[in-house]
Amino acid sequence: MLRRVRKLHNLFIIRSPEDKRLLRAVRNITGITPVQLDLYHLAVRHSSTARENNKGIRESNERLEYLGDAVLGTVIADYLFKKYPFKDEGFLTEIRSRLVNRESLNVLGRKVGIDEVLSFDSRHQGRFSHKSLYGDALEALIGAVYLDQGYRKSQKFILNKLILPYFDIEEVVRMNPNFKSTLIEWSQKENKVLEFRIIDVKHHGNHREFTACVYIDEEEYGTGFGFSKKKAEQDAALKTCELLKLI
Incomplete structure (x- = not known):
């Protein structure tokens, strides 16, 4: 009413x-x-x-x-x-x-x-x-x-x-969104040293935004962003997979 x-x-x-x-x-x-x-x-x-x-x-x-x-x-x-x-x-x-x-x-x-x-x-x-x-x-x-x-x-x-x-x-x-697993499998097959690093954390009000970077044999590849470490690493893995033409 x-x-x-x-x-x-x-x-x-x-x-x-x-x-x-x-x-x-x-x-x-x-x-x-x-x-x-x-x-x-x-x-x-x-x-x-x-x-x-x-x-x-x-x-x-x-x-x-x-x-x-x-x-x-x-x-x-x-x-x-x-x-x-x-x-x-x-x-x-x-x-x-x-x-x-x-x-x-x-x-x-x-x-x-x-x-x-x-x-x-x-x-x-x-x-x-x-x-x-x-x-x-x-x-x-x-x-x-x-x-x-x-x-x-x-x-x-x-x-x-x-x-x-x-x-x-x-x-x-x-669809399989687990690009991190795809990258890990590739690195093991190619005998590469793979590492995910959180390189920055920003605070936006109630949120924390993480920045992750993928390193392969100590060389920097994809950088990703997300409101959790997992999301940031997945984003970085996606961009790295694109760079390596794995997807």
């Missing part, structure tokens, strides 16, 4: 050009007409452009990102649980991880157009070059949809607008 009243009220609000632009973008991305547009403004506000509210707290999309991450994980877990009724927990966890890891969400965020409305300080863009800027904003948008529209519409948005149009689930299941 409250949402209906708010929708009726929104019909008579005079929108600013910024509001209208965001409204169009949210409709295009989600297929939903926002009720509480302020939530969506917050969802696309990166911490580098955080604004202080009347309580003296600098507001950005980080809290919505946290909520959206949880909603996204729940929706994907439920979908995979029902799609693969005889698969074990390890399989379901692995496939969910492939679908919603930081790297894939970052790419997906750009594909759906988050980059067109995301507000961040371009003077510091270099600091975010390897950070999942658009993936974080996409999770924040999911959080905003959840608060604004509820779980069911959030579920429809995630499945019908994000996952099913952009991912071939069966292909995700078939």
